[in-house]
Amino acid sequence: MRRVVITGIAPIVAMGAGQEFFDKLMAMEPVIMPTDESYCNGANTSKWYVPYPEIDLTPYKAQLRQMLLLASRNAITAAVASLMAAEDAGIQKFDPDTAVFFGGSTMDAEDLYAAYNTTTSGRRMHPSSNPKTMANAVPAWISILFGIHGRSQIIATACASGTDAIGAAYEHICMGKSKMAICGGADRMNCSSQMIFRSFDVLGALTRSPDGLPRPFSDERSGFLFCEGGACTLILEEYESAKARGAKIYAEITDFRACCDAFHIVKMPDYPEQVISMLKEMAKGKKLDYYNAHGTATTVNDQMEATALREVFGSELDSIIINATKSMTGHAIGTSGALEAAVTAYSIKNGIVHGNLVGTPMEGLNLPKQTQNREINCAISTSFGFGGHNSALMLEKV
Numbered sequence: 001m002r003r004v005v006i007t008g009i010a011p012i013v014a015m016g017a018g019q020e021f022f023d024k025l026m027a028m029e030p031v032i033m034p035t036d037e038s039y040c041n042g043a044n045t046s047k048w049y050v051p052y053p054e055i056d057l058t059p060y061k062a063q064l065r066q067m068l069l070l071a072s073r074n075a076i077t078a079a080v081a082s083l084m085a086a087e088d089a090g091i092q093k094f095d096p097d098t099a100v101f102f103g104g105s106t107m108d109a110e111d112l113y114a115a116y117n118t119t120t121s122g123r124r125m126h127p128s129s130n131p132k133t134m135a136n137a138v139p140a141w142i143s144i145l146f147g148i149h150g151r152s153q154i155i156a157t158a159c160a161s162g163t164d165a166i167g168a169a170y171e172h173i174c175m176g177k178s179k180m181a182i183c184g185g186a187d188r189m190n191c192s193s194q195m196i197f198r199s200f201d202v203l204g205a206l207t208r209s210p211d212g213l214p215r216p217f218s219d220e221r222s223g224f225l226f227c228e229g230g231a232c233t234l235i236l237e238e239y240e241s242a243k244a245r246g247a248k249i250y251a252e253i254t255d256f257r258a259c260c261d262a263f264h265i266v267k268m269p270d271y272p273e274q275v276i277s278m279l280k281e282m283a284k285g286k287k288l289d290y291y292n293a294h295g296t297a298t299t300v301n302d303q304m305e306a307t308a309l310r311e312v313f314g315s316e317l318d319s320i321i322i323n324a325t326k327s328m329t330g331h332a333i334g335t336s337g338a339l340e341a342a343v344t345a346y347s348i349k350n351g352i353v354h355g356n357l358v359g360t361p362m363e364g365l366n367l368p369k370q371t372q373n374r375e376i377n378c379a380i381s382t383s384f385g386f387g388g389h390n391s392a393l394m395l396e397k398v
Contacts, residue, residue: 004173005398007247008089008235009342010081013329014050014227018084022346025354026371030328032212032225046201048212050227050330052190055080067141072108072132074188075141078231082142082182085233090247097178099150100139101168103161103185105334105385107133110191138186150178156334158385159294160258161185162232163337167256167391169236179238185338190228197226203266205298214297214331216324217306217367218359224296227330232338234345239398250345251379251395257282261388268384272304275382275390279312282380282394288313288320290353290379292344295324296331301384306362321374322367323347327357337383337391344381344395351375 011017014031015024035047052073057064060080067076086094111132118125131137136154143152151172155165162185169181189196200206207214207223214225242249257278263269293305309317325340332339347353355370382392 001174002176003239004170004236004253005239005242006234006250006253006345007237007242008085008091009250009345010084010088011230011232011339011342012053012055012077012081013230013332013335013339014053015329017053017055018088025328025343026352028328028355028357028371030357034212046206046208046223046226048207048209048225049197050225052188052228053077053230063145070128070131071141072111072137072188074108074186074229075137077188078102078138078184078186078233079141079145081184081231081233082145085182085235089235091235094146094148095178095180096148097150098146098148098180098182099169099172099178100142100148100152101155101165101172101181101183102139102142103155103157103165103334103338104135104138104187105156105158105161106187106189106196107135108188109196110188113191113193113195142182157389158387159331159333160337160383160385160389160391161334162339163341163381163383163391163393164258164389166234166338166341166393167258170253170256173236173238179241181236182233183236184231184233185335186231187229187332187334189333200226207297213357214327215357215359216293216295216297216327217302217362217365219362220359221297221299221302223298224326225330227332229332230335232335232342234338234342249398251348252398253393254396255282255394256392258389258391261390263388266386268300268304270304272308275304275308275384276311278390278392279308279380282392283312286378288378288380290321290323290344290347290376292323292325292340292379292381294382294384295326297326302362306365310364317364318366320366321353322365323353324356324358324367325354341381341393341395344379348376348379348395348397
């Protein structure tokens with residue numbers, strides 16, 4: 001089994017791109033927008049959302065020339081994140097067998113909606129409607145962009161997609177199938193009909209908070225803050241190869257676990273037996289310093305996750321710092337797991353953990369309300385998705 005390290009990170013979300021995101025996260029400066037009457041035609045009951053990021057494509061136009069004609073905005077954002085992550089990792093040219101694993105929960109909503117409108121209005125469909133709405137477009141375009149020929153796959157496990165994509169890349173390198181992988185998550189869920197926002201709203205999953213803050217793991221929680229999406233790319237490398245080229249290393253991935261509740265397509269079990277078993281196996285023989293939670297702020301998720309943490313860590317839970325990154329970023333679905341893994345790696349590298357925007361914390365959870373410097377040697381980042389998909393990554397200081 002080869003060792004696997006993270007050498008490049010690039011998030012692109014509403015709070016910023018690259019280092020700008022981490023600066024705003026540590027400063028606890030979320031970007032939250034109120035809906036207006038045009039958003040779902042006023043039919044929505046949740047009144048807040050996080051917008052899709054605006055990015056300057058000017059520095060990348062030469063590299064993205066073909067994509068700007070044929071690709072969805074989702075794929076373009078993921079490609080820019082991958083270019084930024086490669087730059088962050090100091091990689092000029094990837095090995096030809098570099099793999100690409102990207103998570104995403106849905107096709108680009110706006111392009112899908114636009115294609116539907118042309119068929120119902122009798123107008124001519126855009127010639128690139130098919131490649132723009134292919135679920136596999138993101139990893140395909142990234143492989144094309146870098147001219148690499150390793151395995152290239154989309155992974156769709158709802159909210160666990162980004163974590164599962166990183167896990168697949170980790171296992172791929174562990175088994176010696178390549179020395180490098182580009183991985184992460186990307187979702188774009190905004191469109192002129194706001195149908196995805198509305199689909200979560202009618203489930204009763206979105207926050208009813210009067211100020212938009214979801215307040216995960218708090219008595220005041222009422223649902224998650226809908227984020228229209230973004231992208232986050234991580235560069236994974238075999239440790240000896242990264243060390244030989246003098247790469248900057250954020251953290252080492254030392255374990256990946258995944259399972260399925262097999263319980264319900266959208267509900268979670270009151271007693272999360274499978275999550276408890278997964279985390280117990282992962283944490284065996286380890287002293288955990290930090291846990292980046294799924295932490296959506298829905299009533300059931302937070303109760304289930306808190307139950308699992310108490311069962312797995314018992315009295316040790318008091319000393320484990322918990323971050324609920326979605327308290328500021330909102331829930332970006334397929335992007336979230338990758339974003340939170342990136343936050344975990346960044347925190348390990350820089351010895352800093354962000355504060356949590358919470359209310360009255362649930363009993364027994366160590367949720368710092370202010371950003372603080374803290375050495376982290378061992379951490380877990382988790383994701384739980386509709387359909388019962390559960391996954392977790394363990395990251396450690398090299």
